[in-house]
Amino acid sequence: MRRPSHWFERGVKFSKKYFFWLLKNPDKTQQKLTRYFPLGYEDTLTFSELNVERSDVLLFAYTSALLSFIGFFGLYLFLFFASMLSVLKIDTVPLALLALMLIVIPFVTMNLIFNYPRSYARNIQIHSLGDIPEILSYLVMYLKLVPNLENSMKFAASESSTTLAYDLRKLLWDMEIRVYHGVHDALSHFAIRWGRFSEYFKRSLHLIQSSLQEKDEVSRIVTLDRALDVSLEGTKETMNQYANKLHQPTVILYSIGIMIPLSLVAMLPAAGLVGIRITLLQMFVLYDILLPLFVFFYTRKILLSRPAAFNPSVIPRDHPALVGIHVKRRFSGAVAV
Incomplete structure (x- = not known):
């Protein structure tokens, strides 16, 4: 489609x-x-x-x-x-x-x-790297039952509706039209493509490939479990590093979004005493345009540096619990305007 x-x-x-x-x-x-x-x-x-x-x-x-x-x-x-x-x-x-x-x-x-x-x-x-645990779980789940790599990829692509699954379906189509020499070549290309952004995902895919070379079933299952552990440990490590770097951006965001507006309001009477005239239009531009724009773009910059973890569950718009929320949203927007 x-x-x-x-x-x-x-x-x-x-x-x-x-x-x-x-x-x-x-x-x-x-x-x-x-x-x-x-x-x-x-x-x-x-x-x-x-x-x-x-x-x-x-x-x-x-x-x-x-x-x-x-x-x-x-x-x-x-x-x-x-x-x-x-x-x-x-x-x-x-x-x-x-x-x-x-x-x-x-x-x-x-x-x-x-x-x-x-x-x-x-x-x-x-968003795509946040789908890694789900894709790996489907691959490992199938391979523990049937050690067939190509069928496990088809199972993961069909059962998952994530963006990474869409790329996996495209990979399967490329296999059908002989873009790759085989399933191992296709999965290696898939690992290289996403390994630029997630080294632990690349290692997990290589472990999944190597599990098919194990001589007994116990070793194969241990290798598959190791592939999942590598992914989860890598996600935890990168998220801890990101959390440790949030101190300075949080302080800047707090200062620009809360402390500076409050300080300017407190200084308005003193500005009038020294002869500085501040109009309502200037206050509107500063508080309702410039400061919100700065907070929005700086927050967006912080969030874009967030490493991939687990994506939230998709809640459809027609969910029964959301019936009254859309009305409240419209009412809140009307009040804000």
């Missing part, structure tokens, strides 16, 4: 249709691709399975920057003329900040679009 088109792919098609003229010089485009895109970027696009090229990403980044500049420039002109005609009472400070955003926002937007395939691939990697 063909997967639905990703919003990034739709944005690339829109850019190629209406803004192709932004990259009309092939020589300069090739120089920019060599300068801005690292060597591993092509592998990132392949891993993410986004149907785009490096030049498409560059064009989409330029298009997003241009559209964001046009949008903020139109807003700036509207507020400027409204202030000049006394339709709206706006100080010079908000206009100066908006003029600064005309320069900053397009560069930020272009950088976000440029780095999105890498963050998207990282997100896929985290």
Whole structure:
């Protein structure tokens, strides 16, 4: 079944249709691709399975920057003329900040679009590697009963609905069309592909392969159990390392998200005494736009560095216990607005 088109792919098609003229010089485009895109970027696009090229990403980044500049420039002109005609009472400070955003926002937007395939691939990697214990359990479960590697892979691919199982099904299809020389060659390729992100998964797959070479059943079962233990021990070790590194990011997040807003509120009366005028619009931009955006992106950065563990269970949207939650969510959103 063909997967639905990703919003990034739709944005690339829109850019190629209406803004192709932004990259009309092939020589300069090739120089920019060599300068801005690292060597591993092509592998990132392949891993993410986004149907785009490096030049498409560059064009989409330029298009997003241009559209964001046009949008903020139109807003700036509207507020400027409204202030000049006394339709709206706006100080010079908000206009100066908006003029600064005309320069900053397009560069930020272009950088976000440029780095999105890498963050998207990282997100896929985290969720896929979280499926490792389930896939290994299905493989080991079958091999303990029937020592047939190919059938165990088919069993794991059919019983699991995870993203890693989807890649395993693709591997089985490649075996059918003779991309690989055999099941051991295919599984070795699978181990190398995911071993770049999880060394313990690679070791577990090699142990599963070596279990078929054992002479007696007891040794085979011991080797299969060892394959599961290696995976679980590796997950525990990487999660402990991640937890030990969370102290400094947590302090920064607490300072920016809680301490600094409270400190600024406490300093507002003192600012009025020294003649600094702070308007409601400036407070809105700082507390409702800038600080939440910083907290969101910094939290997202912390979570993207999280190693793979166990994925949470999938709860369908039509679950009976979720009937009242959707109504509460809509009500909470309306209250927030």
